[in-house]
Amino acid sequence: MYRSHTNGELRATHINKEVTLSGWVQKIRDKGFMIWVDLRDRYGITQLIFDEERTPKEMMTLASQLGREFVIQATGTVIERESKNPNMPTGDIEILVSKLTILNKSLTPPFTIEDATDGGEDLRMKYRYLDIRRKPVRDNLVFRHKVTMAVRNYLSNLDFVEVETPYLIKSTPEGARDFVVPSRMNEGQFYALPQSPQTFKQLLMVGGMDKYFQIVKCFRDEDLRADRQPEFTQIDCEMAYIEQEDILNTFEGLTRHLLKEINGVEVDKFPRITYDEAMKTYGNDKPDIRFGMKFGELNEVAQHKDFNVFNSAELVVGIAVPGGNQYSRKEIDQLIDWIKRPQVGALGMVYVRCNDDGTYKSSVDKFYDQEDLAKWAHATGASNGDLICVLSGEKNKVRGQLSALRMELASRLGLRKSDEFAPLWVIDFPLLEWDEETNRYHAMHHPFTSPKSGQLDLLESNPGAVKANAYDLVLNGNEIGGGSIRIHDKETQSLMFDYLGFSEEEAKAQFGFLMDAFQYGAPPHGGIAFGLDRLVAILGGQETIRDFIAFPKNNAGRDVMIDAPAPIDKEQLKELHLQLNLKP
Template sequence: MYRTHNCGELCKKDIGKEVILSGWIQKIRNLGSLFFIDIRDYFGITQLIFPKERVNISLGKEFLIKVIGKVVERLSKNYNIYTGEIEILVSHLEILNYSSPIPFSIENKTDGNEEIRMRYRYLDLRRNPIKNNLILRHDIALETRNFLSKNGFLEIETPILINETPEGARSFVVPSRTHVGKFYALSQSPQLFKQLLMIGGIDKYFQIVKCFRDEDARSDRQIEFTQIDCEMSFVEVNDVLIFFEHFVKHLFKKMKNIQLDPFPCISYYDAIKMYGTDSPDIRFDMSFIELNDLVQKKNINFLKEQELVIGIKVTKCNNIHDKINFFLKKIKNKNFLWIQYLLDKTFLYSKQNFMNKEFLKILVKRFQAKPGDLLFISFGKKRKTREILGKIRLEIAHYLNLINYKIFKPLWIIDLPLFEWEEKFKRYKAVHHPFTSPKEEDIHLLEKSPEHIRSKSYDLIINGIEIGGGSIRIHNKNIQNIIFKHLGLSTKEIESKFGFFIKAFEYGTPPHGGIAFGLDRFMNLLEGNDNIKNFIAFPKNNYGQDMMINAPSFLKDEKLKELHLR
């Protein structure tokens, strides 16, 4: 028998029991006549004590040991852990396995950098922060399955090896040994298959699914990632938003005991207009105020020729102009100015030669500014100006500690454009994916003005991070064919890549729609972390490499020949 109890369950009521424990040595403390060892397993830590003469073997950190002993009351208690009131008076110790010197400390706060911890990931998993993240991931997956199942969703697995389809990112390809010269692609998402499930009469589907995209990895993105993927029949946009708002609120309440407010809903165009981004952080205000009319009316020379003049107000920022100057030096674009409205109702401002007191007072009125407020004004081409001020807005919020990191502010962004123009290839590409339905009122623009079409799409943004996205799908064969052609696909390519899918539309395709949530990114947000690798058991680094198993790697010539690649 390796253990009668685990290392996290013994407490004061167990005093006097004879027990057997097995685990790894966390710490060793030699106090002369007495020897103390902290032994650790998956469940926790227990302190061992025995006279030094009983230790006739050499021990080291991460040795795996088995001990037999008696539970006794601990003199120097540690109330930070469950087992902190007891210790085990050891009568027998056995080494189950030895450990080489460890490359980094197995502690909550380790001295190991990311590279070394990924190389020895199996050791990193022993640390509580990583272990607890994986436990939380399990709990969220379980809660997701229970919630969706109780609401009529059926969990169905879809293929991983599929044909390559134009979904926006590069696909990983897999050569076929038995079909010479042909390749599979690893699925970027279950998109087509979940739509086919709806055509097949499945009412509601979900899957916690691995997806693969051959793109640059980074702290919030991996080349293989996990989605909570969902689809529903006979729904419109509001049906999806209402249900999945309820779903997200349920997870926050269940996992973190956080009650979220109702999710506001704004259009893509309003998000860009108000915040300069389609994923705004609304934990703080500072929405854009347009100033073109004011500039024209007051004939402000250096601004009236600009395509767009907009600004933001930062409240209660008196006497910080020195900090602001330091902050602004980091911004490469110089098409902006700032005005500090001081407590004595005088002004400090950049671009001294272009300001006059009358205009400053008019600006104060437009912004409804109060003494102590700080105004930022950006100008130039519309798109770039909004983009720059959006970044300034976010940087200022971080720099001036305006963000409450303990709160979560979700919102839906709806009505994203159906297409965007790719100048490099002289063609349109889908903003979401090629199967997203246009809004009915915009369908008449399909032939002549596709760039102005709004889609029945929606993204869930929480604290400025895109957590999920989806759309109502096209269920009309003719509209789907027109969309494909706008994306530059010929009739032959449509038939080759999507013939099976278009054919399915001929058999009574129901209206349907869905959404997918990034599980890794959702957990990262929920825990206030800054790296999704901490929530994946065996992640890749930012170059798409597995440092532990040394993947990707070269294949031998024999294998390449077998796959017809030589």
């Protein structure tokens, strides 16, 4: 056998026991007459000792030839360590080696395989298989496994059944861009990789599965960022014979279970706010409620003077920054520069200092007196010692700009604590949203989302006012899950396609299989999908999902380790009936 124990399990209770260990050489300290080797595997590190007085000569010679990351097998006796290391679980013992075998040699790795490595991100991505040997990366992958198993066990105990759905499906026009796969056997035709198993899980409800889930890969050909990859994993769920309240209760339970099981955190409250309230109060539909700084709308108390910047604005809105009166003028100017960046796009900012003596000092004192500014403080909930930051402009734009500022200030003030968890539901989304580029309505979630009860008639007179029977679960300012009650009858689904601009022929060509299925007794149903990568990152106290993916893509969507995507040879192209017009 290669090993009797792992490198993380031996303790003082094993002293005088003969053991065999295997693993990678982490570190070597060679004094000539004595050699120490740190041996590492997934479970930990154990120190080996080679002593010329107690170790066979040929083993001493072999030990002197070891290099970093050599794979070795060592047999020896567990002895008490003279210089104990309290920072290591195995720090009370070491192995006096009697037999050493080199299982595989190694080149010198391109970066140090230690917790604090000297390798940059690009280099570690290229040699990801080496990076995974580092404890922080390995621990993240083990953490992901624990979350995944907790999800599977919880849902299975509620009688959910995990069912696999196809990866080669039909391309649809809604949503992000599809990754497409040419068909060799069907010339000129293409599969698409699924952006979600949406229609298949609805068909499973028609098929009577009742409760379905799947931990499934999904694919979207869109621009990347820290919390987005071209391929990602969803916890995809669907239930039959339910209403919105059933979904919310079931998946509150799952989230509560994960926080308790994984993080040891008890969360009782899952507040619910409407989409309109979220936008008005926080400027976005996934608010972080671990801290305050709620928006205060100031039109009524700021548009009565001769300050034309405010008078001409659709919305004047502000937030109170706790303790912000301590900011120097230089620090406030830096904030103004921050919101003027193209990523935020604000033209400027008005500020008010709330002094400890109850007076106010603003950047617009020429136009507003103390009574005016007191009303601003009341509207934003500002107290003595705070700073009021005010933006103005077109309603939707200025809310987004102030939301970005709110999150930036919270980060600077240390209010976004990774060990605090504040979930909430955002409900009553608009069913449709207007797209200026295409000059038509698009489904805000997807075209299978049901409108709220009693609002179907509004599709004719005021489609933008129709609310969806949809919901998002937000955790610490991140959308971790979203879903809806689905349309389950052909007539309503046909009407929805009509309002989304599909002709009858287009709807039949794209979704005829689903419409046909609805004619065979489709039950009321609905569901939700969690983004597993993002959920794991938040539970792990980090922002970037790449840290929890074994083999992630970089910001350009490339796998630099295997150099993909890559060209394919001409014969493959010919078989697939494809011709590329490449520039010379």
